[in-house]
Amino acid sequence: MAKSPGFWFFTGDWMKDPELRFCSIFARGLLADLLCILFEANEQGYASNPDGTARTDEQIVDAVSGGSQAEKLAALAELEKSGVLSRDSRGVLFSRRIARLAELSKTRKQNGSKGGSKRQANFKQNTKLIASMSISNHET
Numbered sequence: 001m002a003k004s005p006g007f008w009f010f011t012g013d014w015m016k017d018p019e020l021r022f023c024s025i026f027a028r029g030l031l032a033d034l035l036c037i038l039f040e041a042n043e044q045g046y047a048s049n050p051d052g053t054a055r056t057d058e059q060i061v062d063a064v065s066g067g068s069q070a071e072k073l074a075a076l077a078e079l080e081k082s083g084v085l086s087r088d089s090r091g092v093l094f095s096r097r098i099a100r101l102a103e104l105s106k107t108r109k110q111n112g113s114k115g116g117s118k119r120q121a122n123f124k125q126n127t128k129l130i131a132s133m134s135i136s137n138h139e140t
Contacts, residue, residue, distance in 0.1 A: 004105065006039075007035075007039050007098060007101060008101070009035075010097075013097070017084070019082040019083050019084060020082065020084050022082065023075075023078055023079060023082055023084065024075065024078060026067065026071060026075050027075035027076075027078040027079050029066075030061070030064055030067075030072055030075040030076065030079070031079055031084060031085070033064045033065075034047075034060070034064065034076075034079075034085070034095075035095060035098065037063055037064070038094065038095045038098050039098055044098060044099070044102035045094050045095050045096075045097075045098035045099030045100075045101075045102050046088070046092050046093070046094040046099065047059075047060050047092060047093040047094065048090070048092045052090065052092075053090065053092075054087075054090055054091040054092040054093070055092070055093070057073055057076055057077075057093075058073070060076065060093060061073055061075075061076055076093075080093075
């Protein structure tokens with residue numbers, strides 16, 4: 001299955017998150033671009049190098065056009081300080097939402113590869129239940 005061409009942008013979260021609302025307009029603009037970059041990353045949701053190590057803040061902000069590097073570094077620090085973006089145990093910057101959605105997608109893909117539908121699973125379960133009831137009725 002191919003990678004999804006896009007991700008859900010939760011407008012309610014964007015508009016109602018108090019920590020994000022207190023960030024500067026520049027930081028929010030940087031975040032919008034970073035979310036797109038993090039979604040397209042090999043390790044979806046994470047700003048990691050191909051070998052899994054952390055990218056530097058300079059590498060991260062240089063991937064976004066506009067503004068000076070100093071402005072973008074300050075905006076990135078602002079987003080981290082407010083808890084909008086996080087770092088994992090490796091020190092890799094990541095979006096909790098995109099990482100969570102990527103994990104959900106992976107789980108759904110694995111489950112879907114097993115085949116069948118909920119209706120089929122219920123039918124099989126009911127068939128087993130009826131068969132076991134039938135056997136126990138004959139034993140009495």
